[in-house]
Amino acid sequence: MARPALEVAAGILRDAGGRVLLARRPPGKPLAGLWEFPGGKLDEHEDAFAALARELREELGIIARAGRPLLTCSHELGDRRLRLHAWTVDDWSGEPQALEGQELAWHGVHALDNQPMPAPDWPIAAALRLPPRYAITPEPGADPDAFARRLDRLLAHGGQVVQLRTRSLDDVAHAAVATRAALAARRHGADLLLNDRAHLAARLGVGLHLPSARLRDWAQGAGDPQDGREAWLPRGSDGRIDVGAALEAGATAPARLRRQARGWLAASCHDADELRMAARIGCDFATLAPVALTASHPGATPLGWARAGALLANASLPVYALGGLGADDLPRAQAQGAFGVAAIRAFWPD
Ligand SMILES: Nc1nc2c([nH]c(=O)n2[C@@H]2O[C@H](COP(=O)(O)OP(=O)(O)OP(=O)(O)O)[C@@H](O)[C@H]2O)c(=O)[nH]1
Numbered sequence: 001m002a003r004p005a006l007e008v009a010a011g012i013l014r015d016a017g018g019r020v021l022l023a024r025r026p027p028g029k030p031l032a033g034l035w036e037f038p039g040g041k042l043d044e045h046e047d048a049f050a051a052l053a054r055e056l057r058e059e060l061g062i063i064a065r066a067g068r069p070l071l072t073c074s075h076e077l078g079d080r081r082l083r084l085h086a087w088t089v090d091d092w093s094g095e096p097q098a099l100e101g102q103e104l105a106w107h108g109v110h111a112l113d114n115q116p117m118p119a120p121d122w123p124i125a126a127a128l129r130l131p132p133r134y135a136i137t138p139e140p141g142a143d144p145d146a147f148a149r150r151l152d153r154l155l156a157h158g159g160q161v162v163q164l165r166t167r168s169l170d171d172v173a174h175a176a177v178a179t180r181a182a183l184a185a186r187r188h189g190a191d192l193l194l195n196d197r198a199h200l201a202a203r204l205g206v207g208l209h210l211p212s213a214r215l216r217d218w219a220q221g222a223g224d225p226q227d228g229r230e231a232w233l234p235r236g237s238d239g240r241i242d243v244g245a246a247l248e249a250g251a252t253a254p255a256r257l258r259r260q261a262r263g264w265l266a267a268s269c270h271d272a273d274e275l276r277m278a279a280r281i282g283c284d285f286a287t288l289a290p291v292a293l294t295a296s297h298p299g300a301t302p303l304g305w306a307r308a309g310a311l312l313a314n315a316s317l318p319v320y321a322l323g324g325l326g327a328d329d330l331p332r333a334q335a336q337g338a339f340g341v342a343a344i345r346a347f348w349p350d
């Protein structure tokens with residue numbers, strides 16, 4: 001019989017400057033020397049926040065009064081599963097002290113990629129820099145100037161992560177739209193991802209969003225070797241994608257290190273298989289679709305919340321629920337285990 005999952009709560013504590021607290025696992029413990037979020041295992045019948053409050057009192061001597069869930073992910077850990085519940089602690093008192101011989105340090109959320117962390121912490125580090133909404137553009141249509149103006153309005157809202165999804169343009173027209181979008185994103189401090197143009201995304205220094213067919217090709221090492229995946233995925237000496245070895249070593253996020261100057265790597269997923277592939281090749285986040293009926297994909301059968309919730313509960317990276325959803329669906333999506341909501345029409349400015 002499979003052993004029950006190991007349930008662990010991890011706390012996100014921020015100082016006045018927005019930096020988060022990391023604790024270094026002391027010598028003698030498993031994964032010694034790696035930096036993690038303070039916390040520990042749930043006792044039987046204990047919920048995540050109660051466990052976290054207890055662990056923070058024992059490890060740091062602080063009293064946590066209120067928090068909210070940031071991300072729950074599920075990971076294979078040898079012969080059992082680890083479910084790691086990351087909670088943002090909003091209200092606490094006391095000054096964190098290292099009561100268990102651990103080293104403590106505050107780090108900016110953009111510096112976390114450089115810390116050697118247990119692999120299950122990478123999705124948390126990504127979630128700390130991701131907004132709850134992932135906006136996807138509609139096709140640019142016949143008027144590229146009007147499209148650029150609307151995109152600019154979208155990017156101007158602080159902290160946006162936006163996928164430029166253009167399937168209808170030829171390479172030259174697409175490069176023009178993408179270059180303009182990349183400049184606008186940089187001007188507004190927003191993060192842009194191109195849909196399925198790996199070379200161009202790498203050249204422009206923006207992120208890449210893989211359609212599911214491309215995700216499958218990359219995860220299986222199939223397809224055209226010139227498709228740009230070298231720029232995005234860590235490779236072993238045999239040419240195969242080599243996230244696994246780095247995962248076992250518990251080292252810093254390998255995929256992200258390779259593409260330090262580049263942006264996010266994400267993928268479109270529709271089932272458990274694709275969610276696993278996305279995590280395995282080192283994607284920072286994924287979309288899961290279609291959750292509900294959507295006008296842009298009228299032929300697709302929606303997953304519905306029950307099925308989507310079951311897939312989300314086992315995901316090992318942040319996932320945006322997508323398909324017929326808008327901002328109003330965010331609480332429901334998060335209650336079902338999504339990190340956020342992605343949409344085309346709902347987030348596109350008039
Ligand atoms: N606290 C914490 N544990 C994590 C994180 N990431 C991660 O993979 N883990 C894993 O979750 C488990 C938590 O173990 P722990 O050593 O903190 O457990 P604990 O405080 O309850 O008690 P213990 O040390 O006395 O066994 C370990 O297997 C640890 O490697 C994280 O960010 N914070």
Ligand SMILES: [Mg+2]
Pocket residue numbers: 038039040041055059
């Ligand atoms: Mg602990």
